[in-house]
Amino acid sequence: MTQKIEQLLRRGAPNMQDIGGEAGAAARRVSERAAAEGFADISYAPVDSPFGTLHAATTKRGLVRVAFPEESVESVLERLAQRLSPRIVEAPASLDPVKRELDEYFAGRRRAFDIPLDWSLIGPFGARVLHVTSEIPYGGVLSYTEVATEAGSPRGSRAAGNALGANPIPIVIPCHRVLRSGGALGGYGGGLNRKRFLLELEGSLTPRQ
Amino acid sequence: MSNKLSTLVSNPPGSPRSGPRSILTNSGPPPFQYFLDAHREAVWRFLVSFLGRVDAEDCFQETFIAALRAYPRLRGDSNLKAWVLTIAHRKAIDAHRERARRALPVAEIAEVADGSGEGMVSHPVSAREETLWEAVHELPARQRSAILLRFIADLSHRDIATTIGCSEEAARRSLHEGLNKLRKVIT
Structure with a gap:
């Protein structure tokens, strides 16, 4: 019994071998080229960290988003597509400087980040709060009230807390350096254990027994 | 990631979606990377069949890249597969003409595996298949396009019509005539 022509055609031309692998490799070259030659507006890549795999996204201006491991990459990218641009590609090479600085930071060899940041996901009030926050030096802390006051809203410590909780670039914009006035940890978008970990790494908090 | 997403992105508009991406239907297109992952295999298969592996890469x-340039102008519920294959088809025809102009040999149909062999899922090629594919490449352009878009890229008749730029009726006819010619060549 001979195979029908339709079935033979569906098997593909004889010069096709590992179609899935070849298409994947060709697609990766598209993504890297799109990022390198500026056709893409946003590049993202997974980044290893002591917290697990983070995802970092950068625009032509700079780092725009850092997502914790439990955030859904799909919804993070969807939101970037809607708010900034759908021209988003996975291009690890574009994130190399970010990876390097985060590695150095987590290894205790870097105290300040030099990579440029893109603030376009941050609203006007959030920008004031996070600018103040980004000035807190490694090893230092401020209270929510102090940050709100510095940001020009002395009675806005709750709003400042919300702006810090919505920080799209955690770790790099060090919202973990903002605590409650009494010294209690307060909140953290990535979970309090991570806030404690970062403060211990920076020496602001003595490791618990 | 790409597998899970490809099924979602490939869903035709109006079909039930199993994931949390329903917001897409009334806004812009999905992140480009998902679109690329969802359609890279169909486009690669189509181009390799049409042009051979060497020209398929370019x-x-x-x-x-052309799709990426035009991408933000798309709607979320656009038929992305038919759209990208329309671009691929146009590029393939251009490359084919360019090659004919340079009078270089036509598609390297019998090209042998060039990889190290690892992960290859190459199927044993019968003489019958060789003959079939030679015949495919000798078909008139529109019939060849219709055959490849139907059986390699797995497009519907309506999408083939969109891609080639003809009526659905004309697409069905090209497909039918192409298949008849192939049946005469191999039995």
């Missing part, structure tokens, strides 16, 4: 790059 054409694949040009197709998706």
Whole structure:
């Protein structure tokens, strides 16, 4: 019994071998080229960290988003597509400087980040709060009230807390350096254990027994 | 990631979606990377069948870079597969003409595996298949396009019509005539 022509055609031309692998490799070259030659507006890549795999996204201006491991990459990218641009590609090479600085930071060899940041996901009030926050030096802390006051809203410590909780670039914009006035940890978008970990790494908090 | 997403992105508009991406239907297109992952295999298969592996690489790059340039103008419920294959088809025809103009040999149909062999899922090729594919490449352009878009890229008749730029009736006819010619060549 001979195979029908339709079935033979569906098997593909004889010069096709590992179609899935070849298409994947060709697609990766598209993504890297799109990022390198500026056709893409946003590049993202997974980044290893002591917290697990983070995802970092950068625009032509700079780092725009850092997502914790439990955030859904799909919804993070969807939101970037809607708010900034759908021209988003996975291009690890574009994130190399970010990876390097985060590695150095987590290894205790870097105290300040030099990579440029893109603030376009941050609203006007959030920008004031996070600018103040980004000035807190490694090893230092401020209270929510102090940050709100510095940001020009002395009675806005709750709003400042919300702006810090919505920080799209955690770790790099060090919202973990903002605590409650009494010294209690307060909140953290990535979970309090991570806030404690970062403060211990920076020496602001003595490791618990 | 790409597998889970490809099924979602490939869903035709109006079909039930199993994931949390329903917001897409009334806004812009999904992140480009998902679109690329969802359609890279159909486009690669189509281009390799149409042009051979060597020219397929350049054409694949040009197709998706062109798609990326036009991408933000798309709606979320656009038929992305038919759209990208329309671009790929146009690029493939251009490359084919360019090659004819340079009078270089036509598609390297019998090209042998060039990889190290690892992960290859190459199927044993019968003489019958060789004959079939030679015949495919000798078909008139529109019939060849219709055959490849139907059986390699797995497009519907309506999408083939969109891609080639003809009526659905004409697409069915090209497909039918192409298949008849192939049946005469191999039995």
